[in-house]
Amino acid sequence: MALDRRATRTNVGRAKYMINETQGIEPSNRLFWKSLRHKDFSRKYRYFIWMTAHNGYKTGDYWTNITNFEHRANCVFCGETESMEHILTECEKSNHKLIWSLTEALWQGKTMEWINPCFGTILGCGLIKMINDEGKHLAGDSRLFRIMVSESAYLIWKLRCEAVIQGKEISKIEANRLELNCLLASTKPTKGRLDKRLVKNTWLEVLREQDNLPEEWLGEGGVLVGIRAGMG
Structure with missing residues (x-):
């Protein structure tokens, strides 16, 4: 597969800029590429974000000069020229706004301020760390942010x-996959072992009746309160 190296450099630059804006430090190129394989990301998302960073998907301008396929350059929802950035954050007629609003609503129980995802933030979300006012890294909050941003972006795609392919209309019911996707991603064992304490810290302040959870709540999908977002 031929990759557009200029587009790759541009995407990496945008990710590094946004990480610098939110974290106060600009990561190296090596650290950025390593972050695309973060252990908190699902396998499908790792492939998706690697392809996105390389501008590897056939969208927008790719189709402009292909006879009889020029129409594929345009967004099926609004008719504007399509790009991955347009799909994930810009289109005014797709349901990406619904997905991101559900994601932000799910985050509301957390004390840390939500970082509104833009294209650069999505590309670099594996590098974002939630640091409180005392300078402490909140590993659970950072993990939840990575999971929610990555799963939301992949769901929108x-x-x-x-x-586009099936002519399927996007509905709010379809958007409700978000809760399940995040739960499954967060409770997947790492290297054959599930760190229950980390999972609990991930969902701390976001769970329904968290003080009265059963001993084995990790096996019960109904405890998630993505429900703040109307997903009950």
Whole structure:
């Protein structure tokens, strides 16, 4: 597969700029590429974000000079020229705003301020760390942010593909996959072992009746309160 090296450099630059804006330090190129394989990311997202960083998906201008396929350059929802950034954050007629609003609503129980995802933030979310006013790194909050941003971005892409390929209409019901996706991603064992304490810290302040959870709540999908976002 031929990759657009200029587009790759541009995407890496945007990710590094946004990380610098939110974290106060600009990561090296090596650290950025390593972050795309973060252990908190699902396998499908790792491939998706690697392809996105390389501008490897066939969207927008890719189709402009291909005879009889020029129409594919335009967004199926709004008719504007399509790009991954347009799909994930810009289109005014797709449901990406719904997905991001559900994500932000799920975060509301946390004390740390939500970082509104832009294209650079999505590319670099594996490098974002939530640091409180005392300078303490909140590992659970950082993990939840990575999981929610990565799963939301991939869901938006998946719903877009279903609309383009299958002609499937995106509905709020489809958007409700977000809760399940985040729960499954966060409770997947790392290297064959599930760190229950880390999982609990991930969902701390975001769970329904968290003080009265059963001993084995990790096996019960109904405890998630993505429900703040109307997903009950």
